[in-house]
Amino acid sequence: xxxxxxxxxxxxxxxxxxxxxxxxxxxxxxxxxxxxxxxxxxxxxxxxxxxxxxxxxxxxxxxxxxxxxxxxxxxxxxxxxxxxxxxxxxxxxxxxxxxxxxxxxxxxxxxxxxxxxxxxxxxxxxxxxxxxxxxxxxxxxxxxxxxxx
Amino acid sequence: xxxxxxxxxxxxxxxxxxxxxxxxxxxxxxxxxxxxxxxxxxxxxxxxxxxxxxxxxxxxxxxxxxxxxxxxxxxxxxxxxxxxxxxxxxxxxxxxxxxxxxxxxxxxxxxxxxxxxxxxxxxxxxxxxxxxxxxxxxxxxxxxxxxxxxxxxxxxxxxxxx
Numbered sequence: 569x570x571x572x573x574x575x576x577x578x579x580x581x582x583x584x585x586x587x588x589x590x591x592x593x594x595x596x597x598x599x600x601x602x603x604x605x606x607x608x609x610x611x612x613x614x615x616x617x618x619x620x621x622x623x624x625x626x627x628x629x630x631x632x633x634x635x636x637x638x639x640x641x642x643x644x645x646x647x648x649x650x651x652x653x654x655x656x657x658x659x660x661x662x663x664x665x666x667x668x669x670x671x672x673x674x675x676x677x678x679x680x681x682x683x684x685x686x687x688x689x690x691x692x693x694x695x696x697x698x699x700x701x702x703x704x705x706x707x708x709x710x711x712x713x714x715x716x717x
Numbered sequence: 718x719x720x721x722x723x724x725x726x727x728x729x730x731x732x733x734x735x736x737x738x739x740x741x742x743x744x745x746x747x748x749x750x751x752x753x754x755x756x757x758x759x760x761x762x763x764x765x766x767x768x769x770x771x772x773x774x775x776x777x778x779x780x781x782x783x784x785x786x787x788x789x790x791x792x793x794x795x796x797x798x799x800x801x802x803x804x805x806x807x808x809x810x811x812x813x814x815x816x817x818x819x820x821x822x823x824x825x826x827x828x829x830x831x832x833x834x835x836x837x838x839x840x841x842x843x844x845x846x847x848x849x850x851x852x853x854x855x856x857x858x859x860x861x862x863x864x865x866x867x868x869x870x871x872x873x874x875x876x877x878x879x
Contacts (some may be wrong), residue, residue, distance in 0.1 A: 577728050580878055582766055584827050587804065621824045624807045662816030665783055665808040669823055702783050702808035702844050709804040711827040715728075 578582055578610040580715040587707040590626075590700035593689045600636070600697060602710035603685035609676045614716035617674045621685050623710035624684060625658070625698050628667040632696035635661040638672050641682035648684070657690070665702045675714060683714070719857035727879040732758060735744040735872040741852040744784055744843040747818035751786065751850065753871045754839035764877035771839055773871040775848045777811060782809035782846035783818070788826050801828070801837070812845050819854040828844070830877065837875075 587604030603621050619638065638654035640646075652673050670685060689695045700710045736753040754771050775784060788805035789798045806825050811819035824839065841850065855865035 575801060577726055580726075580728055580876060585791070598799035621719075622827075623863055626808060629814070630813065660811065662781065662814070663783075663812035665810060665812070666820070667807050667809065667822055669825065683854060701806050702785060702812070709827075710805065711825070 576614075576648050578614050578716040579608070579662075581607055582711060582713045584709050584711045586709050587699045589707060591698040592628070593687060593696060593698065595638070595689050595692055597637065597686040600685040600687050600710075603683075604682065605682055605712045606682045607714035608680050608711060609678075610716040614699050615676055616716050617676050618717060619672045619674070620670075620714075621670040621710065621712045623668050623699050624666070624701055624708045625668055625696055626700055626702055626704065627660065627663045628695035628697055629693055630663055631661050631694050632705045633657065633690040633694035634696045635678060635690055636670055636682060636685055636687045638685055642646070648686075650685055655693055657703055659694075660696075665666075667682060668698075681688050685712075718723050728876055730759070730761070730879065731874065731876040732762070733872065733874045736851075736870040738794060738869050740866050741868060742850040743778060744782070744841065744850070746843055748835060748840040748842045749786070751839040751841055751871065753873055755836070756838070756873060756875055757834050757836045760831050762832055762875060763780050763879050766815075766878045767828045767830055768878065769826045769828060770823060770874045771819045771838060771871065772821065772823045772873075773850055774819075774821045774869040775818050775850050776852045776854045777819055778847035778849050780814050780846070781811050781816040781818060782848035783844040784813045784841050784848050785844045786841040788838055789838055789840060798838070806849050807874050809846060810848060817824070818846070818848060818855075830855065840868075852864070
């Protein structure tokens with residue numbers, strides 16, 4: 569059976585970063601490796617933009633509590649601004665590990681915009697690693713994408 | 718089933734499959750195939766990336782459990798399955814006692830494109846503790862009755878990006 573459908577996913581941009589190490593988070597917000605993207609939404613079609621970031625994580629301490637936030641580059645002030653409502657906290661007891669599928673939806677904008685994800689451990693005793701698995705022998709290549717819908 | 722997507726999109730050649738019937742798969746220390754993850758995908762020369770996205774549920778069979786999953790490709794020269802790469806592994810769950818692991822996961826791998834057919838699948842095994850795939854812990858059905866043997870069908874979506 570085949571279907572022909574009108575797509576609502578437009579101008580998807582992808583970036584993938586090769587990784588040969590884990591990212592050891594700190595209690596200060598740091599840039600999440602491979603999360604930076606510069607995106608131009610579709611000019612004439614669509615109303616929203618979805619930002620999506622994928623990687624894996626594993627525990628460092630028995631409890632991990634990791635906070636993510638999305639930021640955008642402000643040309644006027646030459647600084648990264650935190651996007652309202654973009655904070656997400658991952659908390660896991662008992663040596664957790666898993667996948668991260670972070671998504672955020674914007675109203676569509678005109679022109680180019682730079683976006684990146686930042687994250688930190690909530691405390692020095694609730695730490696975790698990004699881009700590696702339970703064994704810490706495999707290193708995931710994180711991907712970031714934006715698409716107009 | 719094949720979906721052809723057009724109209725100003727750079728996403729195309731979307732193939733999706735969902736299990737028609739399913740049994741739970743109990744994890745062991747050896748890799749086993751994940752149901753419905755096996756696909757032969759035809760990639761054309763205009764693709765830059767291929768996205769492989771598999772969604773599956775796991776639940777504990779003991780007080781804790783961590784599973785390890787990986788993507789494989791079929792080598793038609795050696796007629797054998799090989800790991801796709803060292804960066805297409807993922808782990809999931811909770812590793813110590815009273816970490817009652819149960820969750821739904823989407824494993825998303827973005828792959829460099831190829832020309833022609835390639836057969837892909839996922840496998841998983843236990844890293845520690847016990848889990849079973851495709852099973853929920855328990856759910857409340859619409860008639861308000863709890864069901865502790867509810868099975869959740871996995872599904873796979875694969876598509877190309879120009």
